Amino acid sequence: MTKIWLVGASEGIGRALAQELGKDHSMILSGRNQERLQELNPYRCFPLDVTAPDISLPEPIDTLIYCAGYYSPMSAAQIDLNAALSMVDINLSGAIRVLNAVIPHFIAKKQGHIVLIGSIAAYRGLPNSFGYGASKAAILHLGENLKCDLAKYNIKVQVISPGFVKTRLTSLNTFHMPSIMTPERAAQKIISAMKGNTFESRFPFFFGNFLKTLSKLPYFLYFRLIGRR
Template identity: 45%
Template sequence: MTPFAGKTYWLVGASHGLGREVARQLDREEARLILSARSEDALQELTQELRHATALPMDVTDTNAVAEAARDAGPLDGVIYNAGAYEPMRTQDWDSGSVLQMSDVNFTGALRVLGEVVPGFVRQRRGEITLVGSLAGYRGLPASIGYGASKAALISLAETMRYDLKGSGVTVRLVNPGFIKTRLTVKNSFRMPQLLEPEDAARHVVAAMRTRRFRTDFPRPFSFAIKALHLLPDLIVYRGK
């Protein structure tokens, strides 16, 4: 018997990359999965592969669609928010449409989903919330307009929820990956340190879900370097800028 056996998880952002691999690994652990993303075809293909999964197509930027999907999902033991949008962009190349899309998917979409499930978790005094952030949320980085800010907001949200829900019976987890080889990171033209395959990154996420630990940053030592950069004074970080 695994810690996931018989539990129902709503995995938002399941159609590709990290989310797809998390679904596969939780399915092998006998979890019951409700899989959401915008791509209905990709979800249907994945559910046919898995044993305990149901497709629930949904656009996290549509408030009514999220509310309807939450009703259709029914009682839950946990929610995993992994929906993500990314476009590398420098401030000089500002594209408001792309910036707002990243913010709406990466952060505001999480607010919509959590607004539907957290009150029920609080009432029943149990439930698991796993938010997939990014190491990019720890410090403003070059060419990260939209993405870095939205992930920083998600990190702040998780930290606030951790304070508020202490002792409530509701578990809050924040998982911050580094670079993962996906259709999003293929857009990068720079070298990505310790680039992970989706299967390896998913193992980190599922391992984090086995515990009640709040924060999981990976991979090491890249995560240590990013967090060290976060602690450096601005005078050093922006020296000569």
């Protein structure tokens, strides 16, 4: 049975993933909120703050899913410095701290599977996405780095980019969120992507691929189309 370490399992997409993956796999669940993790019995709970400097591997694993994340809607015209730095610390630096604990283990056993939960907000700069968009663009880039360096150790690397999902994270958004889906549906999409070999996959299909296509446009056209010339 595959052993999966799921970081960011206490809420939202990670919680739905834990419940679905736990039907067929052995799970180690991390996040800061121990009580919420323990409600997900009978899986092993390994409370963790990804901003802590000393993250270690809980036990030998086969798969890492990094799903911890933080988002605060923000315009560059009104920066909330603490929130902006938290987004980078949790979304990007936290992933690096966890990977630092996992990669030597995967290299030693010449096998492993790393899944980074990114975002379709990673593809190009969007309005009111200061800090978050940059952290997710960096996650996609980090995944590319991992893929380049770790393929020879038989380590599979995937970045999975969700669109809008109805969770605590998006609850502060006041704008219309196209094709928003439930965490349970998002978990199904992630599990399906994990079974394949695509490096970067996205959902929902139409909105995700629309943003991906926009990202290929020349900048002058892109900024004109999104109304920020």
